[in-house]
Amino acid sequence: MRRPPIVPLVVAGLATALFAVPLLGLVWKAPWSVGWDELTSAPAVDALRLSLLTSLCATALALMLGVPLAWVQARFRYPGRRLVRALTTLPLVLPPVVGGTALLYGLGRRGLVGGPLDRIGIHLPFSTSGAVLAETFVAMPFLVLTAEAAFASANRRLEEAARTLGAGQWTVFRRVTLPLVRPSLLAGAMLCWARALGEFGATITFAGNLRGSTQTLPLFVYVTLEGPHPEAAVILSLVLLVVSLGVLVGMRDRWLRAL
Amino acid sequence: MAEGAVKLHAVVRADVGGFSLDVELTASAGRTVAVLGPNGAGKTTLLRALAGLLPLSAGRVVLGETVLDDPAAGVFVPPEQRPIGVVFQDYLLFPHLSAIENVAFGLRSRGMGRNQAHARAGEWLERVGLSQSASSRPAELSGGQAQRVALARALVSDPALLLLDEAAGGARRRHPGRGPPRPPPPLGLLRRRARVGDPRPLEAAALADGLVVVEDGRVVQTGPLEELTARPRSVYVAGLAGTNLLRGQATGSEIVLAGNPGGRVTTASPATGEVLAVVPPQAVALSRQRHEGSPRNVWAGRVDGIERIGDRARVRVVGPLTLVAEVTVASVHDLGLGEDSEVWMSVKATEISVYPA
Numbered sequence: 060m061r062r063p064p065i066v067p068l069v070v071a072g073l074a075t076a077l078f079a080v081p082l083l084g085l086v087w088k089a090p091w092s093v094g095w096d097e098l099t100s101a102p103a104v105d106a107l108r109l110s111l112l113t114s115l116c117a118t119a120l121a122l123m124l125g126v127p128l129a130w131v132q133a134r135f136r137y138p139g140r141r142l143v144r145a146l147t148t149l150p151l152v153l154p155p156v157v158g159g160t161a162l163l164y165g166l167g168r169r170g171l172v173g174g175p176l177d178r179i180g181i182h183l184p185f186s187t188s189g190a191v192l193a194e195t196f197v198a199m200p201f202l203v204l205t206a207e208a209a210f211a212s213a214n215r216r217l218e219e220a221a222r223t224l225g226a227g228q229w230t231v232f233r234r235v236t237l238p239l240v241r242p243s244l245l246a247g248a249m250l251c252w253a254r255a256l257g258e259f260g261a262t263i264t265f266a267g268n269l270r271g272s273t274q275t276l277p278l279f280v281y282v283t284l285e286g287p288h289p290e291a292a293v294i295l296s297l298v299l300l301v302v303s304l305g306v307l308v309g310m311r312d313r314w315l316r317a318l
Numbered sequence: 319m320a321e322g323a324v325k326l327h328a329v330v331r332a333d334v335g336g337f338s339l340d341v342e343l344t345a346s347a348g349r350t351v352a353v354l355g356p357n358g359a360g361k362t363t364l365l366r367a368l369a370g371l372l373p374l375s376a377g378r379v380v381l382g383e384t385v386l387d388d389p390a391a392g393v394f395v396p397p398e399q400r401p402i403g404v405v406f407q408d409y410l411l412f413p414h415l416s417a418i419e420n421v422a423f424g425l426r427s428r429g430m431g432r433n434q435a436h437a438r439a440g441e442w443l444e445r446v447g448l449s450q451s452a453s454s455r456p457a458e459l460s461g462g463q464a465q466r467v468a469l470a471r472a473l474v475s476d477p478a479l480l481l482l483d484e485a486a487g488g489a490r491r492r493h494p495g496r497g498p499p500r501p502p503p504p505l506g507l508l509r510r511r512a513r514v515g516d517p518r519p520l521e522a523a524a525l526a527d528g529l530v531v532v533e534d535g536r537v538v539q540t541g542p543l544e545e546l547t548a549r550p551r552s553v554y555v556a557g558l559a560g561t562n563l564l565r566g567q568a569t570g571s572e573i574v575l576a577g578n579p580g581g582r583v584t585t586a587s588p589a590t591g592e593v594l595a596v597v598p599p600q601a602v603a604l605s606r607q608r609h610e611g612s613p614r615n616v617w618a619g620r621v622d623g624i625e626r627i628g629d630r631a632r633v634r635v636v637g638p639l640t641l642v643a644e645v646t647v648a649s650v651h652d653l654g655l656g657e658d659s660e661v662w663m664s665v666k667a668t669e670i671s672v673y674p675a
Contacts, residue, residue: 219371220410222397224424225475234427238414 082300089297090290097291098298105271106279106295113187113275114255117194118202121251124195125202126244130232132203133210151200158196159264166192167265189266190273194255201254205247209240246310253306257299324478329377330367339363339535345479345528352526356554360535362407365481369404370397381479398427403472407483409464411456417467418443418452424475442470531555549673550596560632562597562641565675571667581639584614586667592675599632601669602643605662606653615665621655635663 063071090097097103132144150158166173167184176183183189213236221231237244259277266273268282276295283292324347332339339360345351353361366372368379370386373394379387381402386395403424411420421439426432443449446466456464472480529546531539531554539551547559556563566575568589575581583595603609609616619637626632631650633643641663655661 214410216406217410217412219366219369219397220404220406221412221423221427222371223369223400223402223404224427224471225398226423226427227398230427234423235412238412 085293085296085300088293090293093290094294097288097294100291102270102274102279103291103295106274106276107298109187109190109271109274110256110276113190113194114252114258116191117198117255117258118248118252120191120195121199121202121255122244122248125199125247125251126206129203129206130210130236133207147203148200150197151204155197155258155260155262156264159193159261162189162193162196162261162265184265185267185269185273187266187272190262190275193261193265194258197258197261198251198254202244202247202251205243205250206240209243209247210236213239249306249310253303256302324382326368326379326381326479328368328379330364330379331374331376332363332367332372333375334363334372337363337535339367341530341532341535341537343530349527351528351530353530353532354555354558355532359532361532362483363535364532365404365483368479368481369402370395370400401475401478402481403475403477403479404481405465405468405472405483409456409468411459411464411467411471413456416453416455417448417459417463420456420467421471421474424471428475439470439474442474443467446470548596548671549594551594551675556596560599560642562599562602564595564597564639566593566595567591568593568672573672575639583639583665583670584667585670585672587670587672589672589674593672594675595670595672597641597665597670599642599644601665602635602641603664604633604635604643604645604649604653604655605664606660608662609664614667615670617663619661619663621657621659621661623657624650624655633661635661637663641665 062068128147132140132147163173163184164170166176166189168174168177168182173183183192217239218231218235221235226234257277258275259281262273262275263278263281268274268278274282276299280292280295280299283289283295326343326345328341328343330339330341330343337358337360341360341364343351343353343364353364355361363372367374367387374387374389376389377387378385378390381400384395384401385391385393386400387393411417412423415423418436418439421442422432422435425435425438430438440449440452443452446469448463448466448470451459451463451467454463456467459467526543529539529541529543530537531546531552533552533554539546539555546555547561550556550559550561550563553563564573564575564581564583566573566581566583568585568591570590571585571588573583573585573589573593573595575583583597585595608618617637617639619635619641621633622636622640623634624631625634626647629647630644631647633645633650633655635641635643643663653659653661
């Protein structure tokens with residue numbers, strides 16, 4: 060194998076270190092002796108449980124809303140399609156705190172849609188549903204992009220074959236299209252879930268930081284770091300790190316290829 | 319749909335991209351119509367239009383008593399409601415379903431219960447000799463097996479019309495000596511329904527009751543195989559029949575070839591005007607020296623290619639006109655023919671058949 064020239068090699072090494080050093084630091088600082096106690100302390104368990112709940116709900120919501128969106132985007136040409144694509148991809152690059160602020164003005168008690176919702180008794184901000192919504196807002200684009208690519212690349216002629224065999228559009232979707240894109244949907248959903256699990260900015264802005272109802276794991280880590288027992292933050296950070304790593308390894312190069 | 323009475327009558331006008339198709343086609347029950355044509359002639363487009371996968375821009379498709387397509391009257395029966403089975407060129411088996419699930423698909427999507435559908439599908443797999451592969455995924459099947467599964471899948475719902483899109487695939491062309499693959503065994507079962515196929519040239523054409531040759535989206539010739547081979551109307555058809563076709567202007571017994579002012583052919587049947595002339599390759603004699611006092615049709619040429627078929631050789635000679643001569647392999651050796659050899663071709667006037675273009 061050819062050895063790369065020295066200068067790019069050094070820079071590449073530096074770049075890798077930028078990613079590796081903080082993670083090593085985390086492992087190095089981890090208070091292994093008290094780790095288990097910190098992990099099972101009441102507030103930590105609350106945060107863990109809440110995080111699991113909200114991130115799974117957000118993933119489910121993203122699947123319900125995102126799959127039809129991706130299908131429409133992949134299969135139809137309509138005016139404004141690019142605008143819709145830009146809108147639904149925006150959260151990928153938008154600072155989450157901006158997303159949270161926007162959610163407040165859109166769905167908050169005095170927000171554009173939140174106001175009317177509030178009057179009929181639906182209160183989203185500073186509630187667990189609000190946390191779910193904030194996570195969905197930030198994480199859904201990962202699913203939509205992956206699913207859209209899959210729908211676009213699925214062999215349309217197989218769908219035509221199904222139609223000549225008497226299958227109506229819904230049957231074609233359920234029995235042919237969906238199985239064809241299932242691996243990509245799974246990858247997109249995992250990615251979406253990992254992103255939702257780690258969501259911080261939009262959640263704290265829109266849903267607040269209330270233990271047991273909106274204080275998810277990342278929020279708890281942040282609060283704990285400031286407090287008298289930062290060890291708990293380290294150990295919980297490790298938990299999040301392991302989960303993210305697990306997702307990445309689980310998907311290998313699938314979603315990258317799908318994109 | 320009453321079997322035996324089914325008849326397809328189709329006038330198909332369709333536009334795809336810059337390509338336009340304008341074809342009329344009739345097939346009655348139990349008859350097989352083979353649509354032949356070079357690549358890109360519009361065969362697949364025609365099949366897609368008949369299956370309802372491509373909207374007609376004009377025309378009318380009637381199957382039995384049912385109007386399937388009539389854009390002028392706003393009639394369009396969607397593909398899933400047409401009693402038509404399709405075997406696609408690349409079979410298009412569902413990769414995520416086993417062979418039996420593929421075959422059962424049509425029954426299931428028409429509302430039959432799983433067990434009953436699988437029982438029927440199993441019978442069909444048995445008919446095509448693939449009971450052992452019922453649980454195999456398409457990726458585990460050979461090309462021939464996949465074709466039979468595709469055929470069973472198309473037939474299991476008892477369609478009134480079967481469309482077979484069979485192109486001469488690259489893999490098949492690699493074995494010219496062994497001849498084209500035999501069609502799957504259950505062909506005999508199909509006799510009662512109308513079939514429109516686009517089979518490998520001449521192989522299924524021999525099985526077909528009628529042929530339709532399509533070139534560039536238009537029908538150039540229809541009729542039984544014998545007529546096509548005896549009186550080809552295009553170079554493509556002549557090529558299928560393996561014969562030489564000349565086009566030119568006839569005056570008496572002389573034809574001046576079109577686009578080739580130096581080319582003159584003498585025939586034994588006087589004609590006038592635009593004509594086509596068939597020169598059977600067996601009638602083209604090759605020699606190293608010019609024949610003395612023999613046929614009047616003698617041209618000098620150069621060998622452009624030699625193809626062996628068994629103990630016969632087809633020699634393509636380019637001269638004032640290009641002809642394929644079929645001679646024995648022995649005579650190729652005797653004459654010492656090879657690529658670029660100088661050679662004389664001669665044809666007896668009586669061997670050339672002439673008919674109006």
